[in-house]
Amino acid sequence: MYAVTADWLQSLDALQEVPAAQLQWLIDQSDVITLDTGSYLFRPGVPHTGTYIILEGSVQLYNLQHNEMNELAVFGPRSISGYLPFSRGKVAALYGVVQSPLTYLCFPVGRIQELISQHFELTQALVHVMTNRVRDYTSMIRQNEKMVALGKLSAGLAHELNNPAAAVLRGASALKQQMQLMPAGFEEIASLCLAPAEVDVVKKKLMEVLQQEDRPRLSLLQQSDREDELYQWLQQHGIKNSAALAENFTEYDFTTAKLEDLKAHIPDNYLSPIFNWLHKNLVTDKLVADIEEASRRIGQLVTSVKTFTHMDQGTAKQLTNLHSGIEDTLVILGYKLRHSNIQVVQELDAQLPLVPVQAGAINQVWTNLIDNAIDAMGTNGSGILRITTSHTGNQVQVAITDNGPGIPDDIAAKIFEPFFTTKAVGKGTGLGLDIAHNIVHQHKGRLQVQSQPGNTTFTVTLPLSNEPQTVTA
Structure with a gap:
């Protein structure tokens, strides 16, 4: 049996400030477990059994994209993984396969509440591990999402x-x-x-x-x-x-x-x-x-791609014709629209004012919303995509409507959560709507959804400048 000591745990960067007594309590409540190469430490959809501290061996972290393995990270000795205090991730979202014979300390999920209520420093250290993990993982997945989007664009x-x-x-x-x-x-x-x-x-x-x-x-x-x-x-x-x-x-x-x-x-x-x-x-x-x-x-x-990404402009907000960005997005997604047999209907406000936005970022919103609408209608073999623009008072609205099957009530509240997706494994990362929501929020706007079978509408509301300038549709 592998002997784990409080001194060894204190040698970990994440736990070096935790009192030895609390670490010893952690050891006493935990089990040392071994797994052979090829075994899974965790799988998507399977609840975590506890907090894992790797003593020996390594674990490969990956997801599936188009039924192909996409490696995200490798956890080696001295890594901390699994369920952590206050985490909502009680169920694994990724694959963790053992690369070399694994020995790890497993602190059971059933003792988490006792940990939180009685051992503050240890809880604090593990929460810090969780926040670092979320930040690193989010950054990695967002980069992966960008690469997937770039692949679709290409x-x-x-x-x-x-x-x-x-x-x-x-x-x-x-x-x-x-x-x-x-x-x-x-x-x-x-x-x-x-x-x-x-x-x-x-x-x-x-x-x-x-x-x-x-x-x-x-x-x-x-x-x-x-x-x-x-x-x-x-x-x-x-x-x-x-x-x-x-x-x-x-x-x-x-x-x-x-x-x-x-x-x-x-x-x-x-x-x-x-x-x-x-x-x-x-x-x-x-x-x-x-x-x-x-x-x-x-x-x-070529011009559509250049204006779509605004490669020659900075990230500062500029008065922008939203219609141009939408048209460029439809050009970029033209093949997918035709391949899915989708008719595009545009009801554009001929007097829509210029809007202060980061054009490249706001075009990501149109891309994610239209791409999702196309996927939603894909099950029908055809569909109608309706894009409507309007303005009232000091704001403009862009509504993107599809006649797909709609969003079930039991998941409607979750669709803007990061990593939540209803698409099949490898079809999406669950970040498209999260990215769109964050971009709209950064522009002091709102992204809302109304859905029923045959009629799902995502509405983007953006504030205007004090002195709007009008453009032709």
């Missing part, structure tokens, strides 16, 4: 960037192929003997088409009918590649009437090469436009 951003980046590559490849066809087309056009007036008509028509910005949007049925009409007209006039031309000309709002008007200024034997030359120019224009749009999308995503 994954979503990578997916969002993949589509426009692939579009740029496809467009560039198609444009290169199109440019390679230009010499042959030029040779055919150069062989024509067009009068200057005829050249001007073709050039003018091309410029009109390229500069047209208000092209009507056709339904699929209208588009199909238009393509059929153009195809028949092109076929009747012996135009090569009629099918490709009909599809392209439809997109650029050509009609048979416009083709007839152009035909009236071109000799019949020149129609096919000139129409195909127009077609090739329009294809080139379309490819350039697609590349431009994809590049703009990439730029928009």
Whole structure:
């Protein structure tokens, strides 16, 4: 049996100020226990049996994320763990697996009240251990939560960037192929003997088409009918590649009437090469436009991430357009919204004032609330996310509503507690709402929730500056 003495306990930093008599009492009430490698000192959901002082061996502390072990710490000899006086953590929240043969002193939970009432210095020392443990553990988990959030952000951003980046590559490849066809087309056009007036008509028509910005949007049925009409007209006039031309000309709002008007200024034997030359120019224009749009999308995503995190700004409060932060958050979470088949409905106050906030921090609030709403609706396979902004008097409100299953009454009072989560193991750390609540509180605001099946609303209320400035929704 391992002999534990009061002198040895006093050699521990946490217990060095505790009188020897109290430490001896602790020893007399405790048991020395040994565990083999691979055994568990504690498991999630299992009550702690007491306060543990490790004499020999080591214990690995970890949780599960996506069914993978995530090591948080290792307790070695002279470490104090388990249940401590005044702690609410009577049930283990993490795994503690023995790494090497373990010998520890176990002070039973049943004697805690006697400890508190009769041994002040020992109680004080153990409470100090508890506060240090909570602070260190909270800091560690918060950092882990940030890394998880960063991982989600990175994954979503990578997916969002993949589509426009692939579009740029496809467009560039198609444009290169199109440019390679230009010499042959030029040779055919150069062989024509067009009068200057005829050249001007073709050039003018091309410029009109390229500069047209208000092209009507056709339904699929209208588009199909238009393509059929153009195809028949092109076929009747012996135009090569009629099918490709009909599809392209439809997109650029050509009609048979416009083709007839152009035909009236071109000799019949020149129609096919000139129409195909127009077609090739329009294809080139379309490819350039697609590349431009994809590049703009990439730029928009990068800008959204930058403004979302406010990487180039400090932490001081600044008058901020909350709508911009919400929009950036929706961009960041766009993939998850589409993947979960969720419709976003925004009811934004067009006269919402600027609000003095730390923009990067307040965007964390929108991220946590919207991300939780998406997860809540995930069980439905679809959902409606409603975001409403308003202002009254000297405050603004942002309400985020989902039509998920709701929050049961028996846990509604616990949702803002740190480490409390209803998500499956590995799906959440229970800090998202705690972080959001703390950020809102730091801004002198309120975070409230109302929930019933099919309608859960988190409302953020923030104070305004004395002289609000108005922005457009």
